[in-house]
Amino acid sequence: MTHIPQSNPPAVRRRAVLAAAATAATAATVPALSGAASAQAAAVQDGDCPHALPGGGDLGPNVLVFGPATPDIQARVDEVFRQQESAQFGTGRYALLFKPGVYHGLNAQLGFYTSIAGLGLSPDDTTINGDVTVDAGWFGGNATQNFWRSAENLALVPVSGTNRWAVAQAAPFRRMHIRGGLNLAPSGYGWASGGYIADSRIEGEIGPYSQQQWYTRDSSIGSWLNGVWNMVFSGVEGAPAQSFPNPPYTTLDTTPVSREKPFLYVDVDGGDDGDGDGDGDGDGEFRVFLPAKRTNARGVSWGNGTPRGNSLPLSRFYVAKPGVSAATLNQALAQGLNLLLTPGIYHLDQPIRVTRANTVVLGLGYATLIPGSGVTALKVADVDGVRLAGFLVDAGPVNSSTLLEVGPPGARRDHSANPTTVQDVFVRIGGAGAGKATTSMVINNRHTIVDHTWVWRADHGEGVGWDTNRADYGVVVNGHDVLATGLFVEHFNKYDVQWYGQRGRTIFFQNEKAYDAPNQAAVQNGATKGFAAYKVGDNVTAHEGWGLGSYCYYNVDPTIVQHHGFAAPNVPGVKFHDLLVVSLGGKGQYEHVINDLGAPTSGTSTVPSTVVAYP
Numbered sequence: 001m002t003h004i005p006q007s008n009p010p011a012v013r014r015r016a017v018l019a020a021a022a023t024a025a026t027a028a029t030v031p032a033l034s035g036a037a038s039a040q041a042a043a044v045q046d047g048d049c050p051h052a053l054p055g056g057g058d059l060g061p062n063v064l065v066f067g068p069a070t071p072d073i074q075a076r077v078d079e080v081f082r083q084q085e086s087a088q089f090g091t092g093r094y095a096l097l098f099k100p101g102v103y104h105g106l107n108a109q110l111g112f113y114t115s116i117a118g119l120g121l122s123p124d125d126t127t128i129n130g131d132v133t134v135d136a137g138w139f140g141g142n143a144t145q146n147f148w149r150s151a152e153n154l155a156l157v158p159v160s161g162t163n164r165w166a167v168a169q170a171a172p173f174r175r176m177h178i179r180g181g182l183n184l185a186p187s188g189y190g191w192a193s194g195g196y197i198a199d200s201r202i203e204g205e206i207g208p209y210s211q212q213q214w215y216t217r218d219s220s221i222g223s224w225l226n227g228v229w230n231m232v233f234s235g236v237e238g239a240p241a242q243s244f245p246n247p248p249y250t251t252l253d254t255t256p257v258s259r260e261k262p263f264l265y266v267d268v269d270g271g272d273d274g275d276g277d278g279d280g281d282g283d284g285e286f287r288v289f290l291p292a293k294r295t296n297a298r299g300v301s302w303g304n305g306t307p308r309g310n311s312l313p314l315s316r317f318y319v320a321k322p323g324v325s326a327a328t329l330n331q332a333l334a335q336g337l338n339l340l341l342t343p344g345i346y347h348l349d350q351p352i353r354v355t356r357a358n359t360v361v362l363g364l365g366y367a368t369l370i371p372g373s374g375v376t377a378l379k380v381a382d383v384d385g386v387r388l389a390g391f392l393v394d395a396g397p398v399n400s401s402t403l404l405e406v407g408p409p410g411a412r413r414d415h416s417a418n419p420t421t422v423q424d425v426f427v428r429i430g431g432a433g434a435g436k437a438t439t440s441m442v443i444n445n446r447h448t449i450v451d452h453t454w455v456w457r458a459d460h461g462e463g464v465g466w467d468t469n470r471a472d473y474g475v476v477v478n479g480h481d482v483l484a485t486g487l488f489v490e491h492f493n494k495y496d497v498q499w500y501g502q503r504g505r506t507i508f509f510q511n512e513k514a515y516d517a518p519n520q521a522a523v524q525n526g527a528t529k530g531f532a533a534y535k536v537g538d539n540v541t542a543h544e545g546w547g548l549g550s551y552c553y554y555n556v557d558p559t560i561v562q563h564h565g566f567a568a569p570n571v572p573g574v575k576f577h578d579l580l581v582v583s584l585g586g587k588g589q590y591e592h593v594i595n596d597l598g599a600p601t602s603g604t605s606t607v608p609s610t611v612v613a614y615p
Contacts, residue, residue: 068101084111093343095365185209232547341367363391395435407445430469431458554588
């Protein structure tokens, strides 16, 4: 069964019902790994720098690089897990990187802000005879808060034949090869609310069990066991046939456009990687691979030898460490360097400005950008081919008008041949402390691909309240021809998604309306009851979406009514396939699904109301 919450006081959030003991200490600073030096601020000082900044360098103390001959791998991985297992809003950030080779008897359990990845060009270059595990023991078997962790570019041979990956949002599973099955539910099959798989091959069965929703893109799977509310597949070999709403499968044969996330790897024919591990396992040069764009993609990108794309040496990146100033990051970009953000927290007093075509900003281990003084964390110019990937933007206590801007207002250039991609870039307002932002993510550049994001106004943690972590709007799309694949946007005070660009497309959308609305008046939108989760602008003539769901859980005032979850013009070019709305345990209700179409939700049974086709 999915999570049907019991009645609780207003201060207790749905995902926090079982968390009182588990989360009590999560705001505390996480201690450094024993034997590891504390992260040092960059040597370059604020302001103008007299010398050019160097590219390359070491990856810092929170990137742990292992080879097959490295001693005590299990102990080191376990130590990270002990620190991070329940550190939901802590400051620890880690990347666990495995050089090509074969590893035996390893069970890498992943906690918060921990990424594990292989360092080969193909997942099969790095094989673990063992498991990469996410479970929910820290939270009483409830996996709905297993956020912010990732696995990438590994082959696994699970000990039991099935690997457990019981995650919630912001927990991507990319470029993985599972020689067995994959279980997406926690031990005991408690509640779960994920999730995202891309560019992966799972030879056996995938069992979602209690997972409420899931999106799988450009992969190959043996079989898929079941669905709860909204299971979406695009470009997946072995996906179940289209059958929404019973079972709730939305299946597209291909993904219209995709370009996989950049990733770090070791060129074993290159020079020393500089990790200093002395393990004698064939050190090589660190490089970043940039996968090529695919159209009408189906199946994995790496199945036939070397993947298509190109790579850059680490010397083409400014390797940033926590403590570096925004001015220094911008100097590096102005010099023509890309950015590699090593794990940690980065405080910004000005925006990071990406103005050069084909710039890469790649984070490791959930590197986190916190804007101060109300600035925007990162802005991208109207240029081709920018790649943003693998970092978290956490709103600061002074309200920012925006947190991430892809393109300036009015951007009009055609980027169809070489789009900007925004991948595993996550946004948070509140939770780790007070934070405010009027709009979280704005997409102005044409042809941008937003591939897996979770934009979240926190419903639990520190600095949480209707006006305490005020955030009116989640994602605003003004650019034309934008594609979103795996769009998770939750809990905003007004609209969660507003889409004003023409010819936009969304494949998979997951939303919860804000729990903490104090009353109907607080969410009243003129004559309309509540703000839609996903609104297509009145002047849009072409738009299409597949597999979109919105849920409400108004636990402060359960009498609140949402007129609909989705709002769109009634014109032939605006089309939706497989929509649903759900009242979670009867805490609030929807009158319709989209506009005035779709049956109302009712009662406490948590049964979706669906619309298979609009108009």
